[in-house]
Amino acid sequence: MSFRLKGFERKPLEDRYDVIVVGAGPAGLSAALYAARYRLKTLLIGETIGGQLANAGLVDDYPGFIEVEASQLIQSFVRHVEKHGVPIERDRVEDIKREDDFFSVYTRSGRVYRARAVIIAVGLERKKLGVPGEAEFVGRGVSYCTVCDVPFFKGKRIVIVGGGNSGVTGAIHAVGYASKIYLVTRGEKLRAFPIYVEALNKHRDKIEVIFNSTVSEIGGDKEVRYAVIKNLKTGETRKVDVEGVFIEIGNQPPTDFFKKIGLEVDEHGLIDVKPGGYTNIEGIFAAGDCAGGKNKYYFQQVVVSAAEGASAADAAFKWIIQKRYPIMGLS
Amino acid sequence: MSFRLKGFERKPLEDRYDVIVVGAGPAGLSAALYAARYRLKTLLIGETIGGQLANAGLVDDYPGFIEVEASQLIQSFVRHVEKHGVPIERDRVEDIKREDDFFSVYTRSGRVYRARAVIIAVGLERKKLGVPGEAEFVGRGVSYCTVCDVPFFKGKRIVIVGGGNSGVTGAIHAVGYASKIYLVTRGEKLRAFPIYVEALNKHRDKIEVIFNSTVSEIGGDKEVRYAVIKNLKTGETRKVDVEGVFIEIGNQPPTDFFKKIGLEVDEHGLIDVKPGGYTNIEGIFAAGDCAGGKNKYYFQQVVVSAAEGASAADAAFKWIIQKRYPIMGLS
Numbered sequence A, B: 001m002s003f004r005l006k007g008f009e010r011k012p013l014e015d016r017y018d019v020i021v022v023g024a025g026p027a028g029l030s031a032a033l034y035a036a037r038y039r040l041k042t043l044l045i046g047e048t049i050g051g052q053l054a055n056a057g058l059v060d061d062y063p064g065f066i067e068v069e070a071s072q073l074i075q076s077f078v079r080h081v082e083k084h085g086v087p088i089e090r091d092r093v094e095d096i097k098r099e100d101d102f103f104s105v106y107t108r109s110g111r112v113y114r115a116r117a118v119i120i121a122v123g124l125e126r127k128k129l130g131v132p133g134e135a136e137f138v139g140r141g142v143s144y145c146t147v148c149d150v151p152f153f154k155g156k157r158i159v160i161v162g163g164g165n166s167g168v169t170g171a172i173h174a175v176g177y178a179s180k181i182y183l184v185t186r187g188e189k190l191r192a193f194p195i196y197v198e199a200l201n202k203h204r205d206k207i208e209v210i211f212n213s214t215v216s217e218i219g220g221d222k223e224v225r226y227a228v229i230k231n232l233k234t235g236e237t238r239k240v241d242v243e244g245v246f247i248e249i250g251n252q253p254p255t256d257f258f259k260k261i262g263l264e265v266d267e268h269g270l271i272d273v274k275p276g277g278y279t280n281i282e283g284i285f286a287a288g289d290c291a292g293g294k295n296k297y298y299f300q301q302v303v304v305s306a307a308e309g310a311s312a313a314d315a316a317f318k319w320i321i322q323k324r325y326p327i328m329g330l331s
Helices: A026-037 A051-055 A070-083 A146-153 A165-174 A194-201 A255-261 A302-322 B026-037 B051-055 B070-083 B146-153 B165-174 B194-201 B255-261 B302-322
Strands: A016-022 A042-046 A088-090 A093-099 A102-107 A112-120 A157-161 A180-184 A207-210 A213-220 A224-231 A237-241 A244-247 A284-286 B016-022 B042-046 B088-090 B093-099 B102-107 B112-120 B157-161 B180-184 B207-210 B213-220 B224-231 B237-241 B244-247 B284-286
Touching (some): A016 A026, A016 A302, A026 A042, A026 A070, A026 A112, A026 A302, A042 A112, A051 A070, A051 A146, A070 A088, A093 A255, A112 A302, A146 A157, A157 A165, A157 A213, A157 A237, A165 A180, A165 A194, A180 A213, A213 A244, A224 A244, A302 B302, B016 B026, B016 B102, B016 B302, B026 B042, B026 B112, B051 B070, B051 B146, B146 B157, B146 B165, B146 B244, B157 B165, B157 B213, B157 B237, B165 B180, B165 B194, B284 B302
Parallel strands (some): A042 A088, A157 A180, A157 A244, A180 A207, B016 B042, B016 B112, B180 B207
Antiparallel strands (some): A093 A102, A102 A112, B093 B102, B213 B224, B224 B237
16 A cells, blocks of 8 residues: 555553554544543554555545545544554554453564553455465455556556445546456446446446456466456356456455454454444453444444544543543543 | 535525435534435535534544634535535424325425435534523523634633533633633533643633532623522522623433424433434434434544434435335436
8 A cells, every 4th residue: 555654753652551542444543533632541553554445545435525535534544643642553463361450462573562441443354255366466466455556557457356336446446547447246236336336337448347257267477367257147257368356355354353352243253342332341442344243333434433433432431430540641 | 603605506406305414513414425425316404504513613533634623624524515416405494294205394494395315413402501691691691602602702701601521612712712711510520521621721820610510690781790600519609790601511402303203212302213323213314413322322523423424324325225216316
């Protein structure tokens, strides 16, 4: 992704915090903002600044920001968090354990941070197609983010797999770069929002939509040279010469990570939350796309994630007060 | 309030819509934005553009907007809605009735609009103190919005009633205008966010906080000249010479309006919603501060209201699709 960490004024890292926020997408950034505004000593740990938003192009559905580049919107969120003095640590959290009156948060880089409360906002990971050639050609023609990588495919022929919002908006975005776009969907029609399908239909000269199908094989030499498109109804296959295969078939939560911590998950593997982001573990809250359960209207939008982050910070604040823990950020 | 309706490009009003959004605060504006993005033919009817946000000063808790004037933030929301072509009608909705396959929406000005679905986002109304002189001096020294009206009290002495966020931020805001501020609260301490209390404490030279007390009487001639502050523990009263009394004791929902429509309410008189804003009436959704119930984490923030508006629009869209109503906005 193209986002650059410019101008970060990093506070020295310490060992103990009131709140650690895990995940640097809209939910995590908003949670950190709210926690800091409540004068909680807050640390944000995340791998990808902006989360899935880092994969988006132009954003027009965060109320108040009209047609803004995703990178700009992320920058605005980050600056807002920075203004309130929250250090943002780029690392991956691998485990969280309750130890005495603190949670210990273990990261891949080997650091351990402790906090009274933890807000988990790690979002979702990209789903794999699971076909021959896919793993082999990752980074050599196979990509999971059309918007991020299609600028490298100027004048080239590509396949996009997926008929949802990511696939369709990816195809629209690709029109400005690729010479030919095969959009492959398992469905009989595109599942994307009508507004996106409408926009796509203006570019049918470059975009060929192939229904009831998937990519069953990816091949090439050093780089991708072809893909096999299989019709799932007839079994028929068609080999197309392409140099890029973009897989946009959705996302999945890191359920194993949640289970390792001891968090209860719903039937989709999302953290089961009550309103406010309360989980089954007292002191651990969840917000954004990684949070689910029947108490929540699941809607993957920046504004929804930001709202859930804010609410989780509020709930964490009240929980800390209720436990009568001294607030470190006030001392 | 100071917001001006500049640059509205109003579409001619029609009689039938896919969705009517009632209320023009952050929840209503966001709902209208999302509905329009889904190509639903949408009308927004509201009395106060910006809703309660119109009473705020500087806003620093809508992620991405760093220290923005509330009027600016409202403007950004309105422009975003305008861009998607939604007419904004300034009127008060007085009744909503199901008639055939449409809801009929009756306004104070005598108009009737019809829609497949309605999203109610009317927010809350200001609470009254209910003491002698209050009603008499409204607009002549008595105000329910410190931030809106305190600029008219330059160099004057004022009382603010209320120890929550509105009262405390109102007092901070008043420091720039009034010569002396009595902040009166029923509580033994201020209930506002720590960050606000901290800011208030920097101005204790001008602000006198009076605990365990309320204003029991307001008096004057043509305008307010005094207020009586009563200690609720000792019963002691103290008459202070002031020219302004700002009542910031909270808000309440228009519960009678909800009941008239047939909506079920919770114990606070808020519309009882399920996740996504579903109410007990199929086709009517609710979002923002007017929506409550045990399925919701009640948190009065712009970002939360905006998220609920977005979710309600998504739910309304799915409901219209499910009912197989033709989408007018697409024809």
